[in-house]
Amino acid sequence: MTFNRRSALAAGAAGLAAAPGIARAQALRWRLVTSWPRNLPGPAFSAQRIADRIKLLSGGRIEVQVFAAGEVVPAFSVHEAVGNATVELGHTASFFAIGREPGLAFFTAIPFGLTPNEHNAWVLKGGGQALWDEAAARFGVKPFLGGNTGVSMGGWFRRELQSAEDVKGLTIRMVGLGAELFQRLGATAIAVPPGDIYPALERGAVDGAEFTSPGSDIQLGLWRVAPFYYAPGFNKPNGSSELVVNKALWDGLPDDLKAVVQAASEAEQAVALAEIEILNMEALATMVSTHGVRLRGFPTPMVQLARRHAADLLGELGTRSPMAGKIAAHYTAFQGRIGPWTRVSTHAALGAREV
Template sequence: MDRRTFLTGSAILGSAGVLAACSQEGGADNGTPASGVASPAINRNRTRRLRMVTTWPAGFPGLGTAAERVAAHLQALSGGELEVEVFGAGEIVGAFEVFDAVSNGVADMYHGAEYYWQGRSPAFNFFCSVPFGMTAMEIMAWVEFGGGQQLWEELSAQFNIIAFQAGNTGHQMGGWFKSEINTLEDFRGLRMRMPGLGGAVLRELGAAAVALSGGEIYQALQSGSIDATEWVGPWNDLAFGFYREASYYYGPGFHEPGASLAVGMNRGVWDSLPAHQQAMVRAACQAANNQSIAEFTYQNGVALRTLVNDHGVQLRQFSDEIWTRIGEISEDVVADVANGDAMSARVYESYAKARQLSREWGLVSETPYLQKRELVLGR
């Protein structure tokens, strides 16, 4: 079974199918017939224990639990050959320190958002989300079939890491604001939590973009050190209780239309794994990725009702004037990444090509369908 066949099969079958496929793959790699459960050649007395550090609070819904799913899938797939202990942000290292911890071998794996590493290379932004970028399904398509994974592995190898998609929040909201945002002038002087290239767009609008980990946001909003924040969407935002500090909830967001989450593994640890265990890591990440998109899609709908009906949250949208200006700035900010270095230029060019293909298909598929559905069901 070659890599493309394996990955494609696991994507179609979902986590249950992945588990079966990887059990069979394990048998094949050991030169024995696949049993459908586990290879008889596996020595279950030889368990390898790995440590995963994350950028999320331990057990946080959707984000922290995506990391825990990777660990659970990997243990199930390996029949106990591999065990992963998951640590939340701050338990071993801080949220923004997990990349270096894995790169340097302090931890074996991380689960986080790749745009947090833009200080190492701006190209990492594309493997999470960029303003006016790709949706969850579009970024999956690019990484899996448009050359994104190969570029990602080449980029990460510079830092002794190999990384894979392992979650996606879907479309994120525009954020929580203490005051209404009616004009472009309302952004001037605004202090808002927003990392990645979205923060660069805010700065061009005259706002102050602040990078905070998830666990730091509520206190900053409560104390007044920030005036607004984006985080994820209704499900995660409800869990943090942002509605208690900022009553205006804007959506959709421009900055993260499909935020991909990732597992990064120390390259030395990865190279030390036999082929069947490497296949299990890939499959565990892919299963968690698929479940994450489904879970966020459903739970955001449930949480949005709660925010509006039970907590009186006021939903808002940015004006067309704001959207137009943000779009103009976003294109310049994202394109400027290509001017940094040759690797970033290659990633940008590949991403832009895939985004254009997705746009052309979307204009005759999902975009008009969603409009027509609202025309009919919205009456």
Template sequence: MKTTDPKKNITRRQALSMVAASGAAAGGALASPAVAQEKAVIEWKMVTSWPKGLPGPGLSAQRICDRISTMSDGRIRVRLHAAGELVPAFEVFDAVSGGVAQMGHTASFYWQGKMPASVFFTTVPFGLTPEEHCTWIEYGGGQELWDALYAPFGVRAFMAGNTAGTMAGWYKKPLTSLEDVKGLKIRIQGLGGEILRRMGATPVSLASSEIYAGFESGVVDAVEFLGPWSDAAMGFQQITKHYYGPGFNKPNGTGEALISSVAYEGLSEDLRLIVKEACRSENAQALAEANWMNAQALQTLKAEHGVQTDSYPQEVVQTMRSLAQEVLSEYAAKDELTQKILESYRAAMALVSPWSQLSSADFLSARGG
């Protein structure tokens, strides 16, 4: 009996089908690891110095998390932890440096006890405006100095929000002279606290979540925080109607995104760029938002809450300005890098101030008649 070899009875079409099927199977086997790799998600934690959803910096922190996830198509997911949820407000830097979290959102002047020069990357009294500060960081060598300052701690930093120009603060009693400053207990951050100390006041450091209770209970007599939008959200108008401005202590309000150097360098080049650009984008949006919302909030505070905006007496302003230069010079003497940063900051201010005066201050004066 004649046997039939089944291989000889396979048609050309069947053979091609079998080749295609085996190729697809082989391709699937090869592609599986790649698909799995594409689906791998990098999970990061962000710790912040703000109450969750705080108008201004709290919203900036959340938008940065959202941007990174969207821009990376979900390859990086950043989970936000508000102040106190994972670490206290003033321990954000140490948390990122120590690997507790890969990111932080905060303000650099909180670290002035650890690094005196850190204050320059948020703001200093009578210093750069928001636009001028961005110019220094982006084009005047500021970013490189910021990198050098944080490098020993294994931390990178980028501008990541801006609360715009701030107010001088809320006072339970009117401040009419230098004498009224003496004995004043005021919640204040940055070098302004040291200036007021030298004027006879007692600066008090309170985390954002503690300020209202401290103000209401009398722990402090005055509070300096941010601008009308954030201040109104904190409810200070319920305690006093005396609101002073402008904020000579904080003419700028740059927020910083802290990133673990190990985590950042561990990313692919495109993901590093996404993280950086997510921060840069928020810096621009937050500044525009702050200016718009501050204008609306100030109008509401005056019209609906009877808040009165006041200005410091000239003798107080002049004393503050003089002491500001004294304090800055003393800070610069602490170490070589701080001196270098101050020199860079002052050089930037000397360069851009004449243009700012002509293009902004003089124009606004002319526009107002």
């Protein structure tokens, strides 16, 4: 018989169902690798809480050790490491794996796309989860929503942007479809792991950088080298993280432990979104009042141009693979259906509040 880690994971999980008494005495020990620096507010907090919740809800039958980016695998290799059974779990962002399947971009963020609440509705109740499962299964992972950093900011820049022309020729740290969008605006976008963003700005390898929102960004200290902080984050209006579980392991788990993992992950959606609003509120105030951050809005003509490019980009994305086309059609239809409600509810309420 050929022994490999994938078969061992499945066998271990199956053993839980066959011998629950033994399983309780001999807890499963899983490793969870992440794409984040240790203790990064937002996603790293979410990863640790999910791990803690799995242990608590399983009554100690599963113990999860969390590793920061680079401690076991590089930041952008989490998806692959979980799929090939190097580790059991990963906490990352789905759009880091769009090189494997372009359609995975939809499960983190789409430029001018769904907001956090809309995204949760699509994945959890609107049919998105089934498409996500289908797209991820061929890579050996089972995905779940695993936290959210909310609506992102547009990024940090060394100098002020007065027009769309000022973006041309810049090198910007950006990932996902936002990277492609800024390239169509004339910039060069490069993928830099979160923990390496500050050094890249400091040494001039990039002229600007987008990560997430103030509550996470403040930890990176980017204002020291790029003081202009831009909104809106049209490139990333949603900030979903994902928990990925090795699929062979998942398939072998008894139903009660499947429910534990799912509940631990889905609970993080509410907690993370609540926490990030507090962190963003406090961080933005500190940035402006204490650190001299210069808050700016992107020039309106630039945003309008970006919206046109984004529509073209979304259309092209659907042609890059059959799976991407299937997801794109479903996502676009859902956004079309929920858009009218968002306009007469959230958008209208915020507008009324500012009158």
